[in-house]
Amino acid sequence: xxxxxxxxxxxxxxxxxxxxxxxxxxxxxxxxxxxxxxxxxxxxxxxxxxxxxxxxxxxxxxxxxxxxxxxxxxxxxxxxxxxxxxxxxxxxxxxxxxxxxxxxxxxxxxxxxxxxxxxxxxxxxxxxxxxxxxxxxxxxxxxxxxxxxxxxxxxxxxxxxxxxxxxxxxxxxxxxxxxxxxxxxxxxxxxxxxxxxxxxxxxxxxxxxxxxxxxxxxxxxxxxxxxxxxxxxxxxxxxxxxxxxxxxxxxxxxxxxxxxxxxxxxxxxxxxxxxxxxxxxxxxxxxxxxxxxxxxxxxxxxxxxxxxxxxxxxxxxxxxxxxxxxxxxxxxxxxxxxxxxxxxxxxxxxxxxxxxxxxxxxxxxxxxxxxxxxxxxxxxxxxxxxxxxxxxxxxxxxxxxxxxxxxxxxxxxxxxxxxxxxxxxxxxxxxxxxxxxxxxxxxxxxxxxxxxxxxxxxxxxxxxxxxxxxxxxxxxxxxxxxxxxxxxxxxxxxxxxxxxxxxxxxxxxxxxxxxxxxxxxxxxxxxxxxxxxxxxxxxxxxxxxxxxxxxxxxxxxxxxxxxxxxxxxxxxxxxxxxxxxxxxxxxxxxxxxxxxxxxxxxxxxxxxxxxxxxxxxxxxxxxxxxxxxxxxxxxxxxxxxxxxxxxxxxxxxxxxxxxxxxxxxxxxxxxxxxxxxxxxxxxxxxxxxxxxxxxxxxxxxxxxxxxxxxxxxxxxxxxxxxxxxxxxxxxxxxxxxxxxxxxxxxxxxxxxxxxxxxxxxxxxx
Numbered sequence: 001x002x003x004x005x006x007x008x009x010x011x012x013x014x015x016x017x018x019x020x021x022x023x024x025x026x027x028x029x030x031x032x033x034x035x036x037x038x039x040x041x042x043x044x045x046x047x048x049x050x051x052x053x054x055x056x057x058x059x060x061x062x063x064x065x066x067x068x069x070x071x072x073x074x075x076x077x078x079x080x081x082x083x084x085x086x087x088x089x090x091x092x093x094x095x096x097x098x099x100x101x102x103x104x105x106x107x108x109x110x111x112x113x114x115x116x117x118x119x120x121x122x123x124x125x126x127x128x129x130x131x132x133x134x135x136x137x138x139x140x141x142x143x144x145x146x147x148x149x150x151x152x153x154x155x156x157x158x159x160x161x162x163x164x165x166x167x168x169x170x171x172x173x174x175x176x177x178x179x180x181x182x183x184x185x186x187x188x189x190x191x192x193x194x195x196x197x198x199x200x201x202x203x204x205x206x207x208x209x210x211x212x213x214x215x216x217x218x219x220x221x222x223x224x225x226x227x228x229x230x231x232x233x234x235x236x237x238x239x240x241x242x243x244x245x246x247x248x249x250x251x252x253x254x255x256x257x258x259x260x261x262x263x264x265x266x267x268x269x270x271x272x273x274x275x276x277x278x279x280x281x282x283x284x285x286x287x288x289x290x291x292x293x294x295x296x297x298x299x300x301x302x303x304x305x306x307x308x309x310x311x312x313x314x315x316x317x318x319x320x321x322x323x324x325x326x327x328x329x330x331x332x333x334x335x336x337x338x339x340x341x342x343x344x345x346x347x348x349x350x351x352x353x354x355x356x357x358x359x360x361x362x363x364x365x366x367x368x369x370x371x372x373x374x375x376x377x378x379x380x381x382x383x384x385x386x387x388x389x390x391x392x393x394x395x396x397x398x399x400x401x402x403x404x405x406x407x408x409x410x411x412x413x414x415x416x417x418x419x420x421x422x423x424x425x426x427x428x429x430x431x432x433x434x435x436x437x438x439x440x441x442x443x444x445x446x447x448x449x450x451x452x453x454x455x456x457x458x459x460x461x462x463x464x465x466x467x468x469x470x471x472x473x474x475x476x477x478x479x480x481x482x483x484x485x486x487x488x489x490x491x492x493x494x495x496x497x498x499x500x501x502x503x504x505x506x507x508x509x510x511x512x513x514x515x516x517x518x519x520x521x522x523x524x525x526x527x528x529x530x531x532x533x534x535x536x537x538x539x540x541x542x543x544x545x546x547x548x549x550x551x552x553x554x555x556x557x558x559x560x561x562x563x564x565x566x567x568x569x570x571x572x573x574x575x576x577x578x579x580x581x582x583x584x585x586x587x588x589x590x591x592x593x594x595x596x597x598x599x600x601x602x603x604x605x606x607x608x609x610x611x612x613x614x615x616x617x618x619x620x621x622x623x624x625x626x627x628x629x630x631x632x633x634x635x636x637x638x639x640x641x642x643x644x645x646x647x648x649x650x651x652x653x654x655x656x657x658x659x660x661x662x663x664x665x666x667x668x669x670x671x672x673x674x675x676x677x678x679x680x681x682x683x684x685x686x687x688x689x690x691x692x693x694x695x696x697x698x699x700x701x702x703x704x705x706x707x708x709x710x711x712x713x714x715x716x717x718x719x720x721x722x723x724x725x726x727x728x729x730x731x732x733x734x735x736x737x738x739x740x741x742x743x744x745x746x747x748x749x750x751x752x753x754x755x756x757x758x759x760x761x762x763x764x765x
Contacts, residue, residue, distance in 0.1 A: 018063050019599060027213075033071075033072075033330075033331050034296070034319075034328050034329065034330050034378065034427045034698060035068075035071075035328065035329040035330075035331070036326070036327075036328050036329075037056065037066065037068075037072070037075075037318070037327040037328060037329050038066065038075050039056065039058045039062065039066050039327055040058065040061070040062070040325055040327075041058045041059050041060075041061065041062065041320075041324060041327065041377050042056065042058060042059070042302050042305060042318045042320055042324075042327040043055075043057040043058055043059035043062075043084070043085045043086075044056070044057045044085060044086050044087040044304045044710060045087070045304070045305065045306075045307045045316060046087045046088065046089055046307060047056075047070075047094065047307045047308065047309050047310065047316060048089060048093060048096070048111050049070070049127065049309050049310040049311060050093055050310075051093070051111050051112060052069055052070050052727075053067050053068070053069070053070075053361050054066075054067065054068045054069070054070065054072065054307075054316065054329075054363045055067055055087055055096050055098075055109065056068070056318070056329075057081075057084040057085055057086075057098060058084070058086055058328075059083060059085050060083045060085075060101075060102065061083065062082070062083060062084065063077075063079060063080070063081070063082050064077040064078050064079040064080065064081050064082075064084070065077065065078040065081050065084050065087075065098060065109070066097075066308050067114060068329075070309070070314070071331065072168055072329040072331060073565075076114070076563070078109060078114055078115070078116070078476050080116065080658045081098055081100060081107055081109075082100065082102060082103065083100060083101060083103070084098040084099065084100055085097035085098075085099045085100075085101055085129050085130075085133065086098070086128070086129050086130045086131040086140070086141075086304075087099075087224050087465075088131035088132055088133050088138065088445075089111070089133070090138075091133055091136060091180045092112060094110070094111055094112070095108045095109065095110065095111060095117065096108070096110075097109075097131050097133070097138055097153075097432070098131075098692050099128045099130070099131050099140060100119075100128070101120075101127040101128060101129050102127070104121060104122050104123060104124055104125065104126050104127065104128070105119050105121050105122060105128070106120045106122060106128055106131070106138070106140060106153060107119050107120075107695050108117070108120070118157060120144060120153050120157060120159050120171075121159065122140065122151060122159055122161065123161055123670070125144075126142040126143065126151070126161065127142055127143065127144055127171060128140040128141070128142040128151070128171075128175045128270070129141055129142065129171045130172065130173045131174065132174035132175055132176045132184060133176065133180070134176040134180075134182055134183060134184040134201040135181075135184070135200075135201030135202045135203060135205075136155065136179075136180075136182060136200075136203060137152050137153070137154055137155075137181040137201060137202065137203060137204050137534070138152065138153040138154075139151070139152050139163070139174055139184055139206075140152070140153070140174070141168075141171045141172040141173060141174050141186060142161065142171050143168060143170060143171040143172075144170070144171065144182065145169075145170050146169065146170070147167070147168070147170075148167075148168030148169065148170045148171040148172055148188060148622075149161060149162050149163070149164065149167075149168055149171075149172075150163045150164045150168075150172060150174070150206070151163055151202050152188055152206070154203070154204045158204075160204060162204060163206045164186070164197065164208070166197065166211070168186075168195075169188050169189070169190050170188045170189065171188070171220070171438070172187060172188045172197075173187050173188065173219070173354045174186050175187075175222055175223055175224050176201075176224055176265060177224050177225070177226060177227075177228045177266075178226055178265075178266050178268045178308065179226065179268050181228050182200055182201045182202055183198070183199075183200070183201070183224055183228035183246060184198075184199040184200075184201045184206070184258070185197070185199070185222070185231060185246065186199070187214075187219060187220075187222055187430075189216075189219045189301035190213065190553050192215075192217045193213040193215055193216065193217070193235075194213065194214055194216040194217075194219040195211070195212075195215060196210075196212055196213070196214050196222075196231065196233075196244070196249055197210070197211040198210045198211075198246045198247070198249065199708070200229075203425070209246065209247060210246070210247060210248045210249045211249070212248075212249035213238075214233060214244065214249065215238065215728070216233050216235055216238070217235065217237050217238055218235055218236055218237045218238075219233070219235075220234070220262040220303035220304075220543045221234060221262060221263045221264055221303050221304050222234070222264060223264045223265060223266045223272075224246065224266065225243075225266055225270060225284060226266055226267070226268055226269060226270040226284075227270065228246060229245065229246055229247075230243040230244060230245060230246060230252060230253075230284075231243070231244040231245075231246060231249070231439055232255065232259055232266065232272060232603065233259060233260065233264070234259040234261045234262060234263060234264045234274050235260070236260065236261060236262060236276055239254075239258040239259055239260035239261075240258060240259060241254040241255045241257065241259070241401075242254060242255075242260050243255055243284075246448065246525070249528050250722065253285065254285070255272065255282075255284060255285065256282045256283050256285055256286045256287055256288060256289070256597070257272075257274070257280060257288070257289055259274050260274065260275070260276055261274050261275045261276035261301050262276060262300075262301050262302060262303045262305070263275075263301055263302065263303055263304055263305045263306045263317075263371075264306065265306035265307055265313045265315070266284075266308070267308040267310055267315075267335075268308070268310060268312065269312055269336075270283070270284045271283060271284070271290070271308075271312060271335070271336050271616070272284055273306045273308065273315045273335065274306070274308075275293075275301050275317070276291055276300055276301045277294070277295055277299075277300055277301070278292055278294045279291075279292070279293045279295070279301065279306070279315070279317040279330055279332060280292045280293075280451075281315055281332065281335040281336065282366075283331065283366075285287040286366075286367065286369055287366075287367035288335060288338070288364070288366040288367040289338070289365045289366060290330065290335055290336050290338045290365075290366055290434060291332055291334070291335050291337070291338070291339065292365065292621055293317075293330060295319045296319070296328075296331070298321055298322065298403075298741045299319040299320065299326075299328065300319060300320065300321075300322070300451040301318075301319060302318055302320045302324070302327075303317070305317050305318035305320075306318070306334075312335070312336055313333065313334070314331055314332060314333055314335060315331075315332045315335040316329065316330070316331055316332075317329075317330040318330070321456075327685045330470075334436070336350045336434055337431075337434060337435070337436045338364045338366035338434050338435050338436060339364060339365070339436055339438075340362050340363070340364045340366060340375070340429055340431065340435050340436055340437070340438040341362070341363045341364070341438065341441040342360055342361075342362055342363075342427050342429065342438050342439075343360065343361045343362075343363060344358065344359065344360050344425070344427070344440070344442040345358075345359050345360075346358045346359070346442075346444055348404065349372055349419050349424070350444060350445065350446050350447065351417065351447060351448075351449040351476070351477060352417055352418065352419045352420065352446055352448070352449075352477065352480075352534050352535070353416060353417060353475065353477030353478035353479055354416070354417045354476070354477045355414070355415070355417075355477070356414070356415060356416070356444070357412055357413070357414050358412065358413045358414075358415075358442070358444065359400075359410050359412045359413075360379070360409075360410060360411050360423055360425070360440075360442070361408065361409075361410035362375045362379075362382065362408045362409075362425045362429055362438070363407070363408060364408065364435060364684060366434060366435065367407060368402065368407065368408060368731065369496050370763050373401040373402060373538070374401060374402065374408065374409035375408040375429070375432075375435060376407060376432035376433050377429060377430040377432030377433075377435060377437075378429075378430045379397070379411050379427065379428070379429050379430075379432050380393065380427070380428045380430075381393070381394040381397050381411065381413055381425055381426070381427050382394065382411070382425065382426045382427075382692060383415070383423075383424075383425055384422070384423070384424045384425070384426065384738060385418045385421055385422060385423050385424075386418060386420060386421030386422060387418065387421075387552055387721040389764075391426065394425075396414050397411040397412060397413050397742075398411065398414070399411060399514070400412060400415070404653070405737060410429075413425065416477070416478065417444075417446050417477075417518075417646050418446065419478065419479065419480045419534055420480070420533065421446070421532050422443070422446065423443075423444045423446050424441055424442060424443045424444060425441070425442045425444070426439070426440070426441045426442075427439065427440050427441075427442070433654075444459055448531065448534065448535055448536045449535060449536055450529075450535060450536040450537065450538040451473045451474055451475045451476075451479070451509070451529070451530070451535060451538060452473070452474040452475075452538070453471060453473055453474075453525060453527065453529060453538045453539070453540040454471065454472050454474070454540070455469060455470070455540050455541070455542045456469070456470045456471070456527075456542075457469040457470075457525065457542035457543075457544055457546065458544055459544065459545070460545045460547065461517065461523075461545075461546050461547070462546070462547050463517060463518065463519070463520045463546050463548065463629065464516060464517070464518060465516065466514060466515070466516045467514070467515055467516070467517065467544060467710065468512055468513065468514050468515075469512070469515070469525050469527075469542050469544075470510070470511070470512045470513075471485065471511050471512070471513075471527055471540070472508075472510050472511075473505060473509035473510075473511075473529055473538075473628055474509060475509070475535075477651060479532075479534070479535075480532075480534055481505065481506075481507050481531050482531075482532025482534055482535070483505060483529055483530045483531050483532025483533070483535065484502050484503065484504055484505060484512050484529075484530060484532075485502065485503045485504075485505060485513075485527050485528065485529050485530075486499065486501075486502050486527070486528045486530065487499070487500050487502070487503065487513050487525055487526070487527055487528075488500065488525075488526045488528070489515070489523065489524070489525055489526075489548075490522075490523075490524040490526070491517065491519040491521065491522070491523045491524070492519050492520070492521045492522075492626075492628055493628055495518045497524075497526065500513075500515065500525075501513070505529070511527075513525065517544070517546045518628075519546065519628045519629075520546045520547055520548030520626075520629050520630075520631070521545070521546060521548060521626065521628075521631075522543055522544075522545055522630060523543070523544045523545075523546050523548075524541055524542070524543045524544075525541060525542050525543075525544070526539060526541040526610045527539065527540055527541065527542075546631055548626065548630050548631035549626075549629060549630050549631065550630070550631055550633060551574065551575055551576065551577050551624055551630040551631070551633055552573075552574070552575025552576065553572070553573070553574055553575065553583075553622060553624050553633045553634075553635050554572070554622070554635055555570065555571070555572045555573075555585070555620055555621060555622035555635050555636065555637050556570075556571050556573075556637060557569065557570055557571075557620060557637060557639045558571075559639070560638075560639065560640060561639070561640045561641075561642045561748060562614040562639060562640070562641055562642065563614075563641070563642055563643075563644060564614065564615065564641060564643065564644070564680065564681055565613065565614070565615075566613070566614050567611050567612065567613050567614070568611065568612050568613075568614050568618075568620075568639050569610075569611055570585055570587075570597065570609070570610045570611070570612055570620050571607055571608070571609050572585055572602070572607065572608045572609075572622035573602075573605075573606050573607050574602045574606045574607075574608070574622075574624060575606060576727070577624070577627055577629075577630045578627045578629035578630055579627045579628055579629075580597065580624075580625065580626070580627035580630075580762050581601045581602050582600065582601050582624075582625065583599070583600070583601075583602055583608045583622055583623065583624055584596060584598070584599040584622070584623045584625075585597040585598045585599070585608060585610050585621070586619065586620070586621045586622075587612055587614045587618055587619075587620055587624065588618065588619045588620075588621070589615060589617070589618045589746070590616045590617040590618070590619075590744065590745065590746040591616070591744055591746055594619075594621070597610045597620070598610035608622075612637060614641050615641065616640050616641050616681075616746035616747060617638065617639070617640050617745065617746055617747060617748065618638070618639050618641075619636055619637070620636065620637050620638070620639065621634055621635065621636040621637075622634070622635055622636075625631070632744060640747070640748040641681075641746070641747045641748060642747065642748050643679050643680060643681055643682060643738060643747045643748075643750050644680050644748050644750075645677055645678070645679055645680070645736075645738055645750055645751070645753075646677065646678040646680070646752075646753035647672070647675065647676065647677050647678075647734060647736065647752050647753065647755055648675075648676050649664045649674065649675055649676075649755060649757065650672055650673070650674025650676060650718075650720075651666070651672070651673065651674055652664035652665055652666055652757070653665055653666065653667060653670070654764070655762055656758070658731065658756075658758075661756050662756065662760040663731070663756045663757055663758045664755065664756065664757040664758075665757070665758055665760060666720070666723055666726075666757060666758070666759045666760070667723075667760050667761070667762060667763050667764055668723045668724055668726075668728070668759060668760070668761055668762065669761070669762060669763035670723055671722065671723060671724075672720050672721065672722055672723060673720065673721050673722075673723055673726075673757065673759075674718060674719070675690065675718070675719040675720070675721075675734050675736075675755065676716060676717070676718045676719070677690075677716070677717045677719070677736040677738075677752055678714075678715050678716045678717075679711060679715045679717075679750075680715060681715075681746075681747060682711055682715040682738070682740075682747075683718075683740055683741055683744075683745070683746055683747070684713075684741070685710075685740075685741030685742075685743075686710075686711055686740045687708035687709055687711065687738075687739050688708070688709055688710075688711055688717040688736050688737070688738055688739075688741060689705065689706065689707050689708045689709070689736065689737045689739065690705060690709075690717075690734065690735075690736050691705045691706050691734070691735060691736075691737070692704045692705065692721065692732060692733075692734050692735075693728065693732065693733050693734075694727070694730060694731075694732055695731040695732070695733075696730065700733065703732070704721070705721060708739060717736070719734075719736075723759050726759035727759070728759060728761040729758060729759075729760060729761075730758065730759070730760065731756065731758055732756070732757050732759070733754045733755065733757070734754070734755050734757065735751060735752045735753065735754045735755065736751070737749065737750070737751050737752075737753075737754040738750050738751075753762070
């Protein structure tokens with residue numbers, strides 16, 4: 001089972017606010033090896049360290065016991081041991097005991113000669129299986145499903161069964177301490193729980209200590225701790241960290257890791273091993289593990305498949321495939337040395353001259369013990385850069401004790417990034433106790449960056465007068481003086497820009513550019529700092545409006561007012577300029593957008609002429625776009641459309657001439673006089689006023705009027721007046737005045753001509 005916790009890089013980031021984390025820096029120097037075993041099935045394994053042997057049984061269907069060296073090599077078979085299962089070594093290591101269930105016997109095999117030296121019959125139908133040596137006596141669990149018991153073989157070879165008067169639901173599994181003692185424990189599966197009994201074994205005497213059903217639904221193996229005080233019971237279905245006291249089988253504390261799997265083994269010094277799809281080693285108490293080896297895909301741990309070398313230098317495990325075949329021997333060296341990994345973190349995008357904090361944090365799956373503020377051992381940090389290519393030892397890195405998220409403490413180095421070149425740190429951890437050594441080099445990128453550029457320039461200047469643009473480069477950190485500023489100028493004469501020189505950068509980052517502009521208008525100065533050898537380029541620009549003279553420009557028409565359909569002559573006149581003689585004429589009839597009428601160079605007299613047919617009030621404009629020394633200018637003039645007013649009298653009976661003027665003659669018998677007017681063109685919203693004047697006392701006087709009456713849609717307006725209101729035989733005249741709408745007028749206003757009339761009494765004869 002893997003131990004879950006926060007990673008040290010996260011802890012380092014919490015401590016110093018760092019944002020870049022580099023991964024683990026240690027290589028697993030405790031690599032395990034896997035050796036295929038030349039047997040079809042696996043049952044039990046024991047390690048005979050003094051003789052350099054591994055003994056491996058295969059169970060039912062096999063005819064011998066496999067023997068290899070301590071590396072799993074030089075395999076040989078001890079034949080004639082059919083169906084061997086449980087294995088145990090004598091206290092002095094001279095004999096290997098092997099249970100032969102199908103033979104109802106136990107074989108004793110010389111560990112020196114690798115031959116059988118004795119065979120002990122256990123009685124017909126006993127089927128001995130699990131073996132353990134405790135109190136100087138060989139004990140065996142025997143029986144079949146529904147009936148089991150515990151038997152013994154003493155030093156004289158005497159076999160005794162029914163050593164425990166209790167009944168067992170099956171042949172019990174037996175276990176004792178990894179070194180000789182008088183502790184013996186038996187257990188058997190009983191449905192969803194497992195029955196456990198602890199004993200004190202002295203010679204051939206077996207004394208019960210405690211009996212209890214424990215919540216183990218899939219019992220396949222268990223072990224007794226090195227001191228004999230606790231039981232370790234693994235499970236696949238319901239793994240637990242609980243330790244059970246051998247004295248009363250009560251829960252007494254916790255193991256360092258959950259016991260997940262089908263097997264567990266205890267080393268003489270108390271270190272433990274368990275696993276299912278991996279093999280793990282870990283201390284009995286505390287937190288975390290020493291080593292972990294993931295099994296190949298499809299391979300799992302088997303029951304009873306873990307065993308320790310007596311000197312704790314190795315742990316052995318056997319993995320099998322799903323059907324229980326293809327046994328493979330796994331050997332883990334240094335099983336009590338935890339792998340240490342080194343993690344480094346630092347400020348992102350470290351720039352030349354920028355202050356940094358480099359933090360290295362060790363990590364291990366084995367946690368520190370209570371009261372340990374730091375990982376034991378020493379940490380050496382060596383700094384490398386272009387100034388010290390062979391490295392210089394950091395004398396006093398800041399030590400940060402472990403915290404809630406930083407399990408092992410960390411080490412911080414504060415400094416300033418080199419202005420040029422590389423930066424790296426090599427970290428060496430010495431290792432100590434159960435922690436292995438580790439080393440790692442961290443290359444820290446020192447990235448070029450662009451300084452900040454500011455410019456100061458006048459907003460305007462006179463043409464042909466000197467001006468100065470000053471600038472300043474600002475670095476957020478210490479910097480080297482390097483590089484230059486290149487200037488590109490853009491003006492009306494050079495719209496794509498052209499280089500006007502390079503200026504040096506002072507030590508404080510300042511620079512200045514002097515110019516005397518000959519071209520008026522916008523002069524834009526683009527400054528680019530090339531970065532030199534250490535920085536990225538940066539660009540800024542300043543715009544100066546250089547003065548230009550105002551040219552003489554006018555636009556006129558050949559008349560101020562035109563009737564509809566008349567053609568206006570429009571003339572633009574341009575005075576002195578420098579290098580442009582082009583003018584553009586525009587027309588903008590009332591209520592529409594401006595459009596170009598004509599564009600081109602003026603003639604020798606400075607004129608550009610165009611003709612335009614008037615249809616409504618029109619604004620004409622002339623525009624000079626400007627040149628290198630004269631500013632743009634636009635001027636306008638207006639032309640008015642004067643509408644035509646047509647008039648006619650209604651119902652006059654004759655005309656007469658009075659002097660040189662023709663009068664319309666009416667008779668009062670006609671009742672009314674009518675006067676019609678029609679305006680062309682006209683607009684909705686336009687109106688007509690009518691004025692009637694009376695001649696007397698040698699002058700014309702206004703007799704009546706009608707003010708601003710809307711026209712009909714066809715432009716006509718009809719006015720009438722009762723003839724009785726006119727004095728007989730006096731002289732009168734009448735006319736109309738058209739007024740366009742107050743808003744959006746497209747024509748001017750206009751008067752009609754006078755129409756003269758006289759009214760006679762009575763009726764014509």
